[in-house]
Amino acid sequence: MKRALTILSLILITISCKNPKDNAVIQGKVENEQIAVVSKIPGKIAKLLVKEGNFVKKGDTLAILDIPEVDAKKNQAEGALLSAKAQYTMAVKGATTNQILQLEAKKQGLKEQYEFAQKSIKRLSNMLKDSLVSQQTYDEAFAKYQGAQAQYNAVIAELNDAKKGGRIEQQDMALGQQERAIGALQEVETANKERYVIAPQDMNIETITLSIGELALPGYTLFSGTISNGTYFRFTLPESKLNKIKKRQEITVSIPYLNKDIKGTITSIKQLSAYGSIATAYPDYEMQESLFEIKISPKNSTESKDLITKTTVTLSL
Template identity: 30%
Template sequence: MTESTNESDDSRKLDDSDPSTESSNTDNEQVPIEPVVDVTDIGQEQTVPSYKRDSAKTDKSAMIKKAILALLVLIILGAIAYGLYKSNQHNEPEIITLQGQMQMQQTSIAAKVPGRIAKIMVTEGDAVTVGQQLIEMDSPEINAKINQARAGKQMAQSQLDKAENGARPQEIAQAKAAWQANKAASDLAENTYQRVNRLYEEGLMARQKRDEAYAQYLATQDQTEAARLQYELAMEGARSEDKSAATAQVAQVDAQLEEALVAKEEANLKSPIAGVVDTVIVNAGEVIGQGVPLLTLVNTNEQWVVLNVTETYLNQFAIGQRFTGTIPALSSPEKPYTKQFTVYATSTLSDFATWRPTNNDDGFDVRTFEVKARPTAPDRRIRSGMSVVVRINPALVNQTQE
């Protein structure tokens, strides 16, 4: 029994130490057992995933390093490109942009006489011609003045006609008869005085009677002379001075009548220029006073642009010089609207537009000038207030100064 026990122990040891023996015994015995897993294979299988993770981490670290290196290269290249761009930008002069404003001749239409607006015959944007009626006004005061002036003219004209035609034949005959009667009375008074005077000299008549006869004689002579002059005046007619005064009176009344008619004509306002109605300020039915603006007209043929230019660039805007400007209001994204202008006036602005240096090293004071230029060909689409953009090349400024 001891040997068998030892043998069995030995056989268990052999089984544990030699797998091949176990497998062979198993095969020989043909006993179904579960498959045996090799420890070496299990170790190998457990080691392989660990190796793969380490290699993946290594590859990812290498890729990150490459990306960082590429990013650094791009940053360096970008810095170099930016430096070259700024260097070229400093070498090339910067274009200077000026902004001006379009202006047009504006005419305010105002009433010369007060009245009520009866009708407005135009609207904003309408094109008008010279002499075209714009507003019709109703003014009863003007009509009353016209009637008064006409009545005064008739009166003055009748006085002038009377002065020019002289006295009527009946008046002349009446004046002559009065003269003849006074002359007869004067002759009778003279004869009476002579008889009384002879009687007085003979002592037959008192002195008082002689004096009374003499006074009567003198009185009848004066009356006769006055009647004669009245007759001659009737024959001669009015004096030249009276005729001149009557003529002047007629001219004065004519002037008053003409003034009233002109006031009536001015009440119906007409356009003094050809242009476009810009604004209509009043409405029909309103009562307006003398000199109150009613509407505004613009002359589209009188256009100009106003620019404020410092004296640094003033040499490019000499009188008679041309430049090109862009009007954004009439431009499109595909095609900018450009216009050529000719400078016709320059004037300095007030001191508030003067740029002054902050210290002595900054240079001298720079004055600002107002430049006015007309377009070579006016455009009816242009309106007052539209911006005009003008670009200046400083290189040309320096060349001009040299």
């Protein structure tokens, strides 16, 4: 009889030990979305405008870099653009007002010489018919007439070119130089903006890696922290318990150190590829089972914004 009672007691103890696994309390961690702010161009830290522990908003300036090379290139680009604009304006508009006036005066003088030579050749032509002048005298006068005509036509062409501007090829070349100078200046201005290290979104500054005067290289993390309203809960479950949850399911997470519950929604379920990523301190699973990371986002971000990262949370399944 005693032996039967002993066996029955062992069976009851075994059952009582197994029952908690069916309604196990799963441990997890409070996590927060991480963010890193890096430098895009090399430069020394000139100013740090925030401290570790500060909360900053998107667009706030976190630091200012000293980049002497950009200042020098900006002056060069501005000078090149000024010169290119002048070249293009000259190609399009042609000569200046004073140059036009000088050519107009030259044209008027050559016109008078041409008209005088034209009258002279007409008189000599009549006199040659009456044998009043020799052929040589007429030929000399005719040569002067042709010279005056050529000079007059040349100054007319020169004046027209001056008024119209340079050839279309010259204008295109000058325009290309101007556009290239504009592009170079825009490139320098873009680099100049990068001296200001800007917060990409609302975040809490946790770590500042460099001090004033230290060199920041491209891609180097200057600030790291957590995203505002980026708190979530992470649990590790074996595949045998996946039948108790589903994506977008509402669920209650307990915060032991605050003795409070927070309602959340399961936002992702993904397989873990490394045991080092397990969030549960003492997971109850068989070694052959696959493990899954469960991410739960709080329904009310206000309730979770002050939770301490990496503290323990629990989930009853």
